[in-house]
Amino acid sequence: MMKSTIKLLSIAVTTALLSGCFGDDDKNESEPTPAVSTIDWTKTNEWFEAGEQNVLTAKETQELLEKGAAKNVILFVGDGMSVSTVTAARIFAGQQNGQTGEEYQLSFEKFPVAGFSKTYNTNQQTPDSAGTMTAMVSGVKTKAGVIGYGEKALRADCASGSGQELVTSIELAEMAGKSTGVLSTARITHATPAATYSKSPERNWESDNNLTDEAKANGCTDIASQLVNFSYGDGIDVVMGGGRRHFFPSSVIDEEGKSGKRKDGQNLIDEWRAKYTNGIYVYDQTGFDAIDAASVNKVFGLFNSSHMEYEVDRANDIAGEPSLSEMTQKSLDILSKNDKGFFLMVESGRIDHGHHAGNAYRVLQDTVEFDRAIQVAVNSVDLSETLIIVTADHGHVFTMAGYPTRGNPILGLVKTNDSAGHAEDEHVLAKDDMPYTTVGYRNGLGFADYGDTSTGDQRYSDPHAAGRYELSDVAVESHGFHQEALVPLSSETHSGEDVGIYAIGPGAQLLRGTHEQSNIFHAINHAADLVAKAEASQ
């Protein structure tokens, strides 16, 4: 068997060879003898050896599928982290490391299990984060824009949600006596984190000022107040992200000079402090750094008025804010003190925003920081009792195209190979005699060149510029470059193709294959036995 495999690898493939290999005996005497390499590929080729090693490692990997084998669960969600984003980020990270990039492995690409997630909402082919995260944390698909209710609920219709309330894995984990945490670089009231702890038929009901009269009349409350009033177990233990403005009145200005949004006069930060008298509320890097994980069990961190900064811009934040990997480390240090285990959700929320703005640099830098946060988790937990899942809620219309030569800068203009397969010196020109970048967008605002001094999302202040632009003298690898887009829209859109699921730890094998996104909850529930443990504790 091995022998014929070597033959297949080493010999130029011809029909003569194929028929030879499959043992046909009607050989024509006049046919030339197939060329055979003198090299022993099994011992001298890095791809061959790495592939063999991979098989041996896989054989050694334990499949722990018993119910409840996972004491801890960490769900990492890269918002909008399409497969193309993962590929580009891998190359970007490798190239930042001085490598050609393609061969680089992000932390989660070393996980033993990968699968696909079908992301559609019950009413939408290309989904949004509200419906997709509800599927992942409650095990039930629902409509776009709807958080924590089944598909019979109508968007922004409070009364229609009655009786459609779903139970989330955070609620179950709290009922089971586990510690829990929710982290996001977006507003903590944004759709993805909100789906872990709230029920809202409208993702935009982040504070009371956005509630409709119908919502108020029928008893719906805003997402921020649901977070602070979360009543399962002893409440969510660690909450960190942006979105401070949804927690205090519009008449008040915060530490970073920004007004609140609330119209009901409530200061939910004060309410949280009153509820958790031993807890710590922080709003900046200094406060964050001062948290002593060994002695503190409840943390509420709101580091920005709206979303937290992109990783590229983080150093420019007014009061300073921690990175996603720092937040992950601190959370794990706090949550892992509980003997009953923990459930932690970590969202990299701004990968999505970078894509919407058509700014691949910020997308890739945030994805690399997301990767760091995952590595922090891998380094910090016992993988024999911790299930780690990394996935995305949906993709984006971000593509990697052309035939760039190996090691071509991922954000650069395409340089192809010559006819012998060697890299060309100059970038290749398209039929319009202009060069083009490897990465780009199918739709959105399109081209802009703000150099390296741009602020994130600046693109929205200028009109869309779809189509082709002369890029020969443009710094296409800078922070402020926005890739070309075909269809002009004032915001680039999500995409409908599947996203990756990467898993390690007890129960990981449940996620092999192609899944409805809601299956992620069921894998978690089986691995950590959440429902039974929650019921047993009541």
Place this chain on the structure above:
Amino acid sequence: MKNKCFFIVITLLYAECLFAGIKTDTKSIVSQRAYYRVIDSELQGKPKSYTLTVWMTGNMLALEKAGNSSIALWHNWQTSKPTLFQVFKEHDYRIEFERIHTQKHQRLLAQLQALLQDGSFVQRATINNKQLILQRLIKDDMVELQINRWSDYKTYDYADIGDNEADPVLAKLIHQGFIQKI
């Protein structure tokens, strides 16, 4: 504190002046609206003129150009971290530009602030070779009412535009494009 900040901001736009959970005080300035005739001699041919209205309360400053369907509105305009909103009058919608401090917008706000002296609007000014002549100055409750009305419009953060195409009005605005010219 408030007056000190006001002074610093007027003299040095980028000065740091953070408020730690302080109630905003809108009484230090009399709410007013100023109608300026703008004569733009830069335009080719004969000079062209139009009306600009500047609305001002203690913490809001708005700029409305006659004929434009959108208004620029700055919240906390007296501080070093003003927030810019684009108000769409015809749709009762606002877009909040939380982090947009582009030089263009900073310059515009600084120019508007330069129209103020001792809490009131100047008679004449020249900005970018355009002459501004004060036509009318009205100090009444209408200013506060109008600005409050704009502030109550449905508001989306610009970073969330892409996630809200399901909103038919926003979808329409998305397809029109934002902040073309304020």
